Amino acid sequence: MTPNTNILCFGAAHFDRTLQCTETFVPAASNPVRTLHRKPGGVSRNIAVHLRLLGNNVAMLGAVGDDGDGDQVIESLSDIGIDTRHVMKIKDVATAGYTALLDETGELALGMMNAEVYDMLSIDRLQPHLANLLARPWWLIDANLPTESIQWLAENKGTSKFCAATVSPSKAGRFKNVLDKVDLLIANRAETRVLTGIDITSLDQAKRAVELLRSTGIPDVIITLGAQGVVSSSGSKIAFWPPLPTKVKDVNGAGDAFYSGFLSAYAKPKTNFDTAMASGLAMASLTAETEGTTVWDVSQEALATRAEHAESTPL
Numbered sequence: 001m002t003p004n005t006n007i008l009c010f011g012a013a014h015f016d017r018t019l020q021c022t023e024t025f026v027p028a029a030s031n032p033v034r035t036l037h038r039k040p041g042g043v044s045r046n047i048a049v050h051l052r053l054l055g056n057n058v059a060m061l062g063a064v065g066d067d068g069d070g071d072q073v074i075e076s077l078s079d080i081g082i083d084t085r086h087v088m089k090i091k092d093v094a095t096a097g098y099t100a101l102l103d104e105t106g107e108l109a110l111g112m113m114n115a116e117v118y119d120m121l122s123i124d125r126l127q128p129h130l131a132n133l134l135a136r137p138w139w140l141i142d143a144n145l146p147t148e149s150i151q152w153l154a155e156n157k158g159t160s161k162f163c164a165a166t167v168s169p170s171k172a173g174r175f176k177n178v179l180d181k182v183d184l185l186i187a188n189r190a191e192t193r194v195l196t197g198i199d200i201t202s203l204d205q206a207k208r209a210v211e212l213l214r215s216t217g218i219p220d221v222i223i224t225l226g227a228q229g230v231v232s233s234s235g236s237k238i239a240f241w242p243p244l245p246t247k248v249k250d251v252n253g254a255g256d257a258f259y260s261g262f263l264s265a266y267a268k269p270k271t272n273f274d275t276a277m278a279s280g281l282a283m284a285s286l287t288a289e290t291e292g293t294t295v296w297d298v299s300q301e302a303l304a305t306r307a308e309h310a311e312s313t314p315l
């Protein structure tokens with residue numbers, strides 16, 4: 001593996017747990033459960049890991065608690081060669097985590113996200129790192145960072161490219177005041193609605209949303225539309241890309257995977273936008289064919305072969 005790009009991923013890295021009731025779910029009571037799985041998650045982590053598995057030189061800036069989970073988060077990243085020197089261990093706070101409780105039939109009964117530790121990624125904590133951060137030409141910022149820190153990073157990005165990952169509809173709005181400083185935005189339908197007010201139910205509406213976002217000054221905008229594909233805008237072109245033929249197994253993390261595939265290609269010198277789009281679609285497709293969010297055995301070759309089938313039509 002030859003490290004070939006300097007990408008710094010800011011944001012969430014934690015564990016996701018799924019528990020299932022072994023008897024009928026009763027709210028406000030003690031329910032017997034079994035643990036179905038505990039897996040690493042977090043948007044920035046998901047993107048960083050695929051970037052690294054694709055051979056990039058990747059660092060992560062995030063926050064964990066001073067607990068066992070935190071150590072495991074750091075270890076799981078450094079084990080694959082991600083630079084974790086900017087992952088802060090914060091005292092007296094728990095490492096973040098998402099816990100899903102399924103009822104006895106397998107339907108979600110309750111979802112709980114503890115993301116308190118990410119609120120601690122304040123400007124005061126980021127400031128001492130700035131000189132080192134500026135040495136990385138590509139910044140991937142996930143919306144788990146506090147709004148003020150996102151704003152501060154956007155104002156202090158220097159020549160680094162500011163790539164925004166919107167995370168969820170509830171957090172996407174954190175980029176609203178910095179859109180004029182964003183270099184690349186990739187968002188799904190619901191997140192785009194938060195940023196534009198446009199409800200995307202057709203390609204025409206997707207096109208309008210992309211135009212609106214471009215008019216704020218963002219050079220490259222991509223809206224992912226799940227099984228329908230992607231709409232992109234760069235330079236003077238707006239295009240629709242259908243998804244690649246995929247034997248779908250689990251679409252969880254396909255959006256994050258799209259980001260990794262796109263950025264892995266786009267961050268390389270002289271890669272054009274359309275080649276990066278094909279790489280994003282290919283990484284999303286390979287991830288949708290895999291159980292879980294990570295394609296541990298991904299290779300540049302497999303990605304390139306899948307990407308060959310990508311095609312776009314102008315909108």
Ligand SMILES: Nc1ncnc2c1ncn2[C@@H]1O[C@H](COP(=O)(O)OP(=O)(O)OP(=O)(O)O)[C@@H](O)[C@H]1O
Pocket residue numbers: 187188189224225226227228229230242243244246248251252253254255256257258281284285288
């Ligand atoms: N059912 C599917 N079949 C083929 N490709 C898919 C399917 N679902 C998603 N994809 C691919 O993954 C890309 C991203 O999916 P989507 O728009 O659902 O992202 P997302 O909502 O951010 O997902 P997540 O947050 O779970 O990662 C799509 O643009 C498409 O290329």
Ligand SMILES: [Mg+2]
Pocket residue numbers: 167188255256
């Ligand atoms: Mg997503």
